[in-house]
Structures are given as structure tokens and as C-alpha cells.
Amino acid sequence: MLLENKVAVIHGGGGSIGAAAARVFAREGARVFLAGRSLPRLESAAEGARRQGAEVSVDVVDAMDQEAVDRHIDDVAATAGSVDIALNAVGFDHVQGLAITDTAVDDFLFPVARYLQTNFITAKAASRHMIAQRSGVLLTISTPGARLSGRGLIGNAAQSAGLEGFSRALAGELGPDGVRVVCVRPHAMSDAVATSYTGRMFGRVAEAGGLPLSDWLDGLAGATALGRLPVLDEVAEYLAFAASDRARSMTGVIANLTAGAIVD
Numbered sequence: 001m002l003l004e005n006k007v008a009v010i011h012g013g014g015g016s017i018g019a020a021a022a023r024v025f026a027r028e029g030a031r032v033f034l035a036g037r038s039l040p041r042l043e044s045a046a047e048g049a050r051r052q053g054a055e056v057s058v059d060v061v062d063a064m065d066q067e068a069v070d071r072h073i074d075d076v077a078a079t080a081g082s083v084d085i086a087l088n089a090v091g092f093d094h095v096q097g098l099a100i101t102d103t104a105v106d107d108f109l110f111p112v113a114r115y116l117q118t119n120f121i122t123a124k125a126a127s128r129h130m131i132a133q134r135s136g137v138l139l140t141i142s143t144p145g146a147r148l149s150g151r152g153l154i155g156n157a158a159q160s161a162g163l164e165g166f167s168r169a170l171a172g173e174l175g176p177d178g179v180r181v182v183c184v185r186p187h188a189m190s191d192a193v194a195t196s197y198t199g200r201m202f203g204r205v206a207e208a209g210g211l212p213l214s215d216w217l218d219g220l221a222g223a224t225a226l227g228r229l230p231v232l233d234e235v236a237e238y239l240a241f242a243a244s245d246r247a248r249s250m251t252g253v254i255a256n257l258t259a260g261a262i263v264d
């Protein structure tokens with residue numbers, strides 16, 4: 001198994017990617033700690049992961065609160081003996097699709113500040129233990145907006161490019177301590193819209209363009225090299241590989257999981 005004896009913490013563990021990653025990490029032998037905001041979603045994610053035979057713990061932790069995240073990670077380390085993998089899968093509904101002239105500065109800054117704050121906080125908390133252990137993997141999640149151009153993307157673009165820059169810089173900082181940083185950049189996942197904030201967010205963009213959400217998603221799929229969008233399990237499988245020792249030379253990478261919407 002890829003993650004045997006590894007201890008994984010997932011912030012946003014009740015979310016769409018968080019729950020999918022929990023399932024795959026559990027199947028690959030990790031001890032999984034899910035942290036998030038809503039207990040029912042966390043419990044449901046934990047149930048899916050426990051069905052893979054793993055030990056899974058659940059805690060309500062505000063991923064925007066440094067003290068709360070530090071306390072939780074310290075508890076995980078004390079309980080399980082290490083923190084080997086820390087995935088931030090926290091997501092925030094935000095404004096997309098508007099022209100700059102129709103966008104308030106607060107709406108522009110909301111995703112930038114939120115995503116960078118939570119990723120800073122969880123990476124800081126986990127890296128204290130990883131530096132001391134001289135091993136560990138921090139996993140971050142960006143979006144294609146980091147590399148796209150066009151109307152309605154400025155907040156998403158600044159957020160995603162910022163997070164990718166943060167991940168690259170942190171990889172260089174923590175590499176000498178044996179800590180890796182891998183950022184994944186998935187395209188919109190077709191099966192996530194039912195549970196993710198993206199369902200609401202993309203729904204508003206589609207409606208403004210006069211399209212049903214399914215047609216709007218078909219349009220995104222049609223613009224990829226593979227003619228389809230990725231699905232949650234593909235992203236979760238990649239995260240498990242990136243977190244494993246098989247990827248131990250991989251750091252500072254932005255993994256392109258856009259199905260060829262963007263080519264490098």
C-alpha cells in the first residue's frame with residue numbers, strides 16, 4: 001500500500017476533494033485525521049474512509065484560526081506519533097464571471113485572502129512537526145485560473161497564482177528539512193458540483209450566460225485536450241501518489257490535472 005504507516009491530516013476533510021482523498025488515503029493504509037467545519041459532512045467522509053478499513057478521526061477545526069489548527073495538529077502528533085501528510089482541501093464560494101467594472105474590491109480580495117490565509121495556517125502548523133521529524137508532505141490545491149486569461153477570472157486567478165507561488169516558495173524553504181510540497185491544479189470536476197461550493201458558483205456563472213449548468217460544464221469539457229473533465233477519484237489517486245514515498249523526489253511541482261485544458 002502507498003501510505004502504510006503514514007499519518008494524514010485533511011483540512012476541509014468533509015468536502016468533496018477532502019472526502020475523496022480520505023477514502024483513497026485510507027485504502028492505501030494511512031491513519032486519517034479529518035478536520036473541518038460541519039460535523040455531519042465530516043462524519044460522512046469518515047464513514048467512507050472507515051469502510052476501507054482505516055482508523056479515522058474527526059474534529060471540528062476552523063482552518064482560518066491558527067491557534068485552533070496548531071492545537072489540533074499538536075494533538076494529532078501526540079496521538080499518532082507523527083504528521084506525515086497535510087492536505088488543505090478547504091474551499092470558499094466566491095465571485096466569478098463578472099467584469100472588473102462590476103466587481104467590488106472586497107469580492108476580488110475575498111478568495112485571495114481566504115485561500116492564502118488557510119493554506120498559510122495549515123502549512124505552518126504541520127511544518128513545525130515535519131521539520132522536527134525531517135520528513136513530511138504538504139499538499140495544496142490550486143485551480144486552472146492560475147494560468148487562464150479572460151473576463152470574470154481576476155479573483156480566482158490571483159488566488160490560484162498566489163497559492164501556486166506560495167507552494168513553490170515553501171518547497172524551496174522546507175526542502176533542506178526533508179519536507180516536500182506538492183500543489184495539484186485540477187480542472188472543474190464534473191462529479192464535484194453536486195457537493196462542492198463550485199456547484200453554486202458555476203451555477204451562477206452559467207445562469208448569467210443563459211445556460212443550464214450541465215451545458216456550461218459540457219463547454220468546459222469540450223475545451224480540454226481529452227474532451228472531458230477530471231473526476232474526484234482521479235484527483236484523490238494523484239494526491240495519494242504525490243504523498244507517498246514513490247514520489248519522494250517530487251517537490252515544488254504544480255501538477256496539471258486539467259485534462260489538457262492547459263498544456264505546459
Ligand SMILES: NC(=O)c1ccc[n+]([C@@H]2O[C@H](COP(=O)([O-])OP(=O)(O)OC[C@H]3O[C@@H](n4cnc5c(N)ncnc54)[C@H](OP(=O)(O)O)[C@@H]3O)[C@@H](O)[C@H]2O)c1
Binds near residue numbers: 038189
Ligand atoms: N471542485 C472543483 O471542481 C475544484 C476544481 C479545482 C480546484 N478545487 C479546489 O479544491 C479545494 C476544495 O474544493 P471542493 O470542491 O472539495 O469544495 P467543497 O466540497 O465545497 O469543500 C470545501 C470544504 O471546506 C470546508 N471549509 C470551509 N471553510 C472552512 C473553515 N473555515 N474551516 C474548516 N473547513 C472549512 C467546507 O466546510 P462545510 O462542509 O462546512 O461547507 C467544506 O467541507 C478548493 O481549494 C478548490 O479551489 C476544486
